[in-house]
Amino acid sequence: MTMAKLYCFGESGNAYKAALTLTLADMEWEPVFVDFFNGETRTPEFRALNPMGEVPVFTDGDLVLTQSGVIQDYVSSKTGKLGGRSAAERRDVLRWVFxxxxxxxxxxxxxxxxxxxxxxxxxxxGVIPFMHGRLKAAYTVLNDHLAGRNWMVGDQITIADTACCGYLYYPEPFGFARADWPHIDSWLDRISALPGWAHPYDMMPGNPSDRA
Amino acid sequence: MTMAKLYCFGESGNAYKAALTLTLADMEWEPVFVDFFNGETRTPEFRALNPMGEVPVFTDGDLVLTQSGVIQDYVSSKTGKLGGRSAAERRDVLRWVFxxxxxxxxxxxxxxxxxxxxxxxxxxxGVIPFMHGRLKAAYTVLNDHLAGRNWMVGDQITIADTACCGYLYYPEPFGFARADWPHIDSWLDRISALPGWAHPYDMMPGNPSDRA
Structure with missing residues (x-):
């Protein structure tokens, strides 16, 4: 049987959400490097695979999926892991993924x-300061939600966690400092303490030092 | 039995996605006006209903849902309508909603x-011209996808359509002209020809003329 493949590159937090979900759900997968910074997602070959022109793309046999939320949902359904314990939890998980x-x-x-x-x-x-304002509102919602709870939904990790943390382990500045958001900070520590967790640059091929 | 309620206001395309889905799925619902422009989504009462501080919020008996995609998914599952004909179609529907x-x-x-x-x-x-560039890329993906097909997924309307059209019927300028995108244009005509369709300002309470 062909192993499941994830078309990805290290810098993509959206790809990391899928990679981390696959890993924590104990599903075997292998990465296929997409050379985004040299324009690969704009090539006709890549557009044939995904007309949206984005990573991640996930293949499992003949099945081709795109959009990190769809891949996460598929992996969670297939493995019975990371999806929440009830229909109510599953809807709440989907809510946070959206x-x-x-x-x-x-x-x-x-x-x-x-x-x-x-x-x-x-x-x-002008775009960067504007975006920082929007992001601050989002961090506030996330930090408040995590006050007094270990995981986004219920009492165990779900794809709501592997979605929301997608960009938050990266070292490059984008207006997020863990020290400003204590509940986000301790939640990121809980996720990174899980067996199998790895940093996006260790889990997927490609990172900024390749282009330095 | 209490009728399902949608907390909404006319200007919200995200609320319109839920309202249009409920209507086209023939589920009875009533709107509850949220006075967004006078700050209602920032009040403690509203935040208690939805800590994300956003419309739409949907209630069906004791069930409270937020995020338009989750509401659309719930309505489609409950009514058996607008969800696609197979597991593969349903995944593709979810992909376009994401x-x-x-x-x-x-x-x-x-x-x-x-x-x-x-x-x-x-x-x-600087933000508006930058956003216009991002939007043009999105309109291109949508227009290309709709070339030679009537609906986003399969051969009938699904929540992928009621999601993607959410902002595209509004008259206010935001960098979208139907004439520039012929496949989007004819698809919007197909949707608005469906029995029960109504413009967001006719389907939900509140519109810019209230504040003129």
Missing amino acids: WDNHKLSSQAGMTRFLMNFLPEDKRPE | WDNHKLSSQAGMTRFLMNFLPEDKRPE
């Missing part, structure tokens, strides 16, 4: 890209 | 807010 996509990762990923991976003279004026 | 939240509605909603509902002297410099 919130992350809508309010947290989409803004964090873009801001980190603008601040770190785009030449300084190409950074659009 | 894509919309991540790449289309989050940018369109914010850009429309900045351009129309924020006083001109408070608009952050």
Whole structure:
């Protein structure tokens, strides 16, 4: 049987959500490096795989899935892990995965890209401070939610956690300092203490030092 | 039995996604007006209902759901409508709902807010043109996907359609002109020709003329 594959690169927090979910659900997978910084996601070959032009792309036999939330949902359903203990928990898990996509990762990923991976003279004026304001509102929601609880939903880790943490372990500056958000900080420590956890740059191929 | 309620206001495309889904799935519901423009989503009462501080909020008896994608998924599961015909279609439907939240509605909603509902002297410099660039990439993906097909997934309307169209019927300018995107244009015509369809300002309470 062919092993499940994740098309990814180290800098992608969206890919990391899928990679971390696969790993913590004990599903075997192998990474396929996508050379994003040399334009691979814009090639006709990659667009044939995913017309949205994004990583992650996940393949399991003939099945091809894109969008980190869909991959997370599939892995959780297939393995029976990380999905919550009841229908109510599962809806709440999905709620936080959507919130992350809508309010947290989409803004964090873009801001980190603008601040770190785009030449300084190409950074659009005014966008970064605006995004920092939006992100601060999202960190406040997340930090408040984590006050007095160990995991996003219920009493164990779910894909709500592996979604919301997607960009929060990266070292590059994007307007997030763990020390400012104590409940987020201790939750990130809980996730990174789990057996099998690895940093995105250790879990997926490619990182900024390759281009230094 | 208490009727299902949707906490919403006319200007919210995210609420419209839920309202349109409920309507096209033939589920009875009633709107509860949320006075967003006078700060209701920042009140302790509203935050108790939804700590994320957002509409839509949906209640069905004791069940409280937030995030449009979760409400859409619930309504589709409960009614057996708008969910796709197979497990593969359902995954593809979820994929487009996530894509919309991540790449289309989050940018369109914010850009429309900045351009129309924020006083001109408070608009952050540079953000609107930057967002127009991001949105153009999203419209291209959507328009290309709709070339040669009637619906986002399979051969009938699903919540992928009621998600992606969420902001596209609004009259206020936000960098989207239907004439530029012929496949999106004809798809919006197909949706608005369905029995029960109504414009967001006719389906939900509150619209800009209330504040004029």
